[in-house]
Amino acid sequence: MTTPSTEKDKRTGATPILSWSNLDYDVNTKQHGVRRILHGLSGNIYSGELVAIMGSSGAGKTTLLNVLSGRVQGGRLYGDIQFNGSKRNPHTFKRLLAFVEQDDLMFPQLTVEETLTASAELRLSNKKYSKEEKCERVSAVMRQLRLTHIRDTAIGGYGTRGVSGGERKRVSIGSELVTDPSILVLDEPSSGLDSSSAEMVVSLTKEMSRERDLCTLMTIHQPSAEMVAKLDKLIILAQGKLVYMGPASQALPYFESLGFPSTNSNPANFFIDLTTVDFSSDEAMRKSEQHIQALSDSFIKFRASGGQLPLPHLKNSYASIATARNLKSESEHSNPNINIDITQEEASLVLYEPPPMNDWLSEFWILLKRDWTLLKRHRSMIYGLLAQCIASTIFIGFVFFQMKTDQASIQNRVGVLFMFALLCTFPVIFPVVSIIMTGRSVLLRERSSGTYRMTSYFFARSLSFFPLVFVPYIFTYIGIYFLVHFQYDATKFFIGMANMFAILFTSIGFSFGLAMIVKSMEVAFIIAPITISNLMLFAGNLSNAKAITPVLSWIKYVCMYYYSYSAFMQNEFNGLEFSCTSDDTACYRTGESVIESYGLNEQAIWLCIVINLAIGVGHYGIAYVFTRWLAKPRYLWI
Numbered sequence: 149m150t151t152p153s154t155e156k157d158k159r160t161g162a163t164p165i166l167s168w169s170n171l172d173y174d175v176n177t178k179q180h181g182v183r184r185i186l187h188g189l190s191g192n193i194y195s196g197e198l199v200a201i202m203g204s205s206g207a208g209k210t211t212l213l214n215v216l217s218g219r220v221q222g223g224r225l226y227g228d229i230q231f232n233g234s235k236r237n238p239h240t241f242k243r244l245l246a247f248v249e250q251d252d253l254m255f256p257q258l259t260v261e262e263t264l265t266a267s268a269e270l271r272l273s274n275k276k277y278s279k280e281e282k283c284e285r286v287s288a289v290m291r292q293l294r295l296t297h298i299r300d301t302a303i304g305g306y307g308t309r310g311v312s313g314g315e316r317k318r319v320s321i322g323s324e325l326v327t328d329p330s331i332l333v334l335d336e337p338s339s340g341l342d343s344s345s346a347e348m349v350v351s352l353t354k355e356m357s358r359e360r361d362l363c364t365l366m367t368i369h370q371p372s373a374e375m376v377a378k379l380d381k382l383i384i385l386a387q388g389k390l391v392y393m394g395p396a397s398q399a400l401p402y403f404e405s406l407g408f409p410s411t412n413s414n415p416a417n418f419f420i421d422l423t424t425v426d427f428s429s430d431e432a433m434r435k436s437e438q439h440i441q442a443l444s445d446s447f448i449k450f451r452a453s454g455g456q457l458p459l460p461h462l463k464n465s466y467a468s469i470a471t472a473r474n475l476k477s478e479s480e481h482s483n484p485n486i487n488i489d490i491t492q493e494e495a496s497l498v499l500y501e502p503p504p505m506n507d508w509l510s511e512f513w514i515l516l517k518r519d520w521t522l523l524k525r526h527r528s529m530i531y532g533l534l535a536q537c538i539a540s541t542i543f544i545g546f547v548f549f550q551m552k553t554d555q556a557s558i559q560n561r562v563g564v565l566f567m568f569a570l571l572c573t574f575p576v577i578f579p580v581v582s583i584i585m586t587g588r589s590v591l592l593r594e595r596s597s598g599t600y601r602m603t604s605y606f607f608a609r610s611l612s613f614f615p616l617v618f619v620p621y622i623f624t625y626i627g628i629y630f631l632v633h634f635q636y637d638a639t640k641f642f643i644g645m646a647n648m649f650a651i652l653f654t655s656i657g658f659s660f661g662l663a664m665i666v667k668s669m670e671v672a673f674i675i676a677p678i679t680i681s682n683l684m685l686f687a688g689n690l691s692n693a694k695a696i697t698p699v700l701s702w703i704k705y706v707c708m709y710y711y712s713y714s715a716f717m718q719n720e721f722n723g724l725e726f727s728c729t730s731d732d733t734a735c736y737r738t739g740e741s742v743i744e745s746y747g748l749n750e751q752a753i754w755l756c757i758v759i760n761l762a763i764g765v766g767h768y769g770i771a772y773v774f775t776r777w778l779a780k781p782r783y784l785w786i
């Protein structure tokens with residue numbers, strides 16, 4: 149059907165860096181069953197080339213890009229793809245191919261230089277590059293992409309001022325280029341940019357391709373004439389079929405030789421007009437599909453005949469194919485390639501992961517530095533937590549001010565301890581979930597390119613939260629402790645603090661679990677309060693810990709509130725003696741009897757703290773297992 153695509157470049161004798169042949173890609177759709185998205189595509193690209201895939205919306209540009217980059221997850225893929233003339237190794241290929249997504253997935257709080265430095269530190273081997281060499285590489289990339297003057301500007305994003313759209317795109321490209329890839333793949337790099345920014349991105353990409361002997365492959369929707377002039381090679385798709393692939397400068401003469409002289413000053417608009425399906429009526433749609441099929445068949449013939457222009461007979465070739473197509477039945481029409489007998493390999497799903505670049509400790513250290521910088525710049529979270537802690541200290545401290553040892557103080561102690569356990573969860577979980585979830589897209593991007601291990605990510609991210617959460621809570625604890633007058637005893641003071649650390653740790657673990665399992669912030673913010681408020685029922689305050697409906701009573705054993713509340717209660721009440729008056733209808737004389745009546749003396753304090761820590765570790769474990777294994781994408785690989 150198509151010429152083999154691993155052929156050497158006729159002029160230079162070079163082997164293509166990437167070649168593909170007879171690529172078919174099918175997906176299952178509810179309405180139409182199996183739908184072919186890519187039809188028998190073959191092609192090749194060489195080092196140093198700037199190649200663009202063009203076509204109207206839905207032509208299959210992104211699909212082809214994803215197939216070639218090994219990023220397709222569903223459907224069925226057939227054909228052959230080779231890197232440097234041989235089968236691709238899923239583990240090494242990912243390191244040699246840099247993919248810049250359409251959305252610039254970066255941390256808005258980091259500066260341009262910090263973003264590039266983190267990428268270089270994480271993705272370049274410490275064995276091959278010294279710290280100075282990594283810095284030099286970052287500087288070189290900033291120079292080449294004209295980013296030096298904004299090196300200290302934040303990336304910015306929603307609601308945060310930062311670099312411009314074009315600059316952000318260049319930082320995205322730079323983050324990939326610091327790794328020195330062989331192929332740079334860009335999905336719609338000009339999308340959302342004004343024409344001069346888009347042109348600058350394309351010009352700089354071309355410059356880099358030349359300087360680094362890098363092959364750049366991009367999808368581009370409607371580039372300006374100036375941008376088309378910068379391209380070395382053009383791949384034009386229509387309805388998943390190849391209608392042109394070759395030097396960008398030859399595309400217009402090629403279509404002219406088919407009988408379609410350019411009618412537009414911008415060649416890109418002309419190519420799109422020529423290959424767009426007209427959906428205005430069934431008849432118009434059928435005709436444009438036939439036209440696209442004829443264009444595709446003509447290109448197959450053109451390529452088979454050597455692909456050299458000028459070929460004066462091409463016009464006749466298109467006309468005869470179009471007429472022949474007209475005579476064929478519609479059913480045959482809808483899938484003309486499907487009957488052609490070619491032996492194709494089918495892609496299988498693989499779970500691949502590039503081997504780690506550096507040792508665990510250096511990954512952890514770089515991530516910890518980055519996460520700490522990020523957290524410091526989450527000013528709203530810092531101020532929010534501080535405000536919450538100050539307000540809670542004042543309110544709780546003065547509502548329960550200087551508790552005595554009468555019978556009324558029992559209720560106050562029971563209330564203030566429950567309130568404190570809640571204070572260690574609600575205000576922590578929401579901001580932590582929100583911060584983890586805003587960085588989730590970056591995590592997924594970095595994970596898909598094997599930037600670091602999940603364990604180093606988990607340890608670093610969690611550890612960066614600890615001081616931010618623990619420090620304000622230490623002051624809150626001290627404030628409340630002395631304002632409400634808990635038992636003034638050094639051992640009890642520190643045991644209470646240890647118990648507070650345990651529930652804070654578990655809360656952060658819970659936040660991780662939730663943020664990793666749930667995909668959207670909205671859903672997380674629905675699930676979090678429902679889960680927490682239901683768990684509160686098992687704390688031993690709203691219900692008696694020994695009198696919960698038997699079928700549900702096991703829940704208290706996995707409930708962080710139960711253990712922390714039980715530990716707080718025992719720590720405060722044990723050893724206390726209460727006075728009774730003749731007005732008291734019921735009277736507790738000792739703290740132990742209060743604990744007994746609440747059913748909170750099942751586990752010793754130390755055991756409650758240990759179990760709570762274990763629950764926290766369990767939350768982290770769930771988050772880890774989910775991210776590491778269950779949610780790990782499997783890609784179609786050929």
Ligand SMILES: Nc1ncnc2c1ncn2[C@@H]1O[C@H](COP(=O)(O)OP(=O)(O)OP(=O)(O)O)[C@@H](O)[C@H]1O
Nearest residue numbers: 175177185204205206207208209210211212222369
């Ligand atoms: N997994 C899928 N399931 C169903 N249809 C799909 C799937 N993937 C792609 N398609 C369809 O295949 C066609 C090509 O999609 P693709 O995203 O590659 O087009 P495109 O040329 O990049 O379009 P655009 O310029 O609008 O982004 C579209 O009609 C799309 O709806």
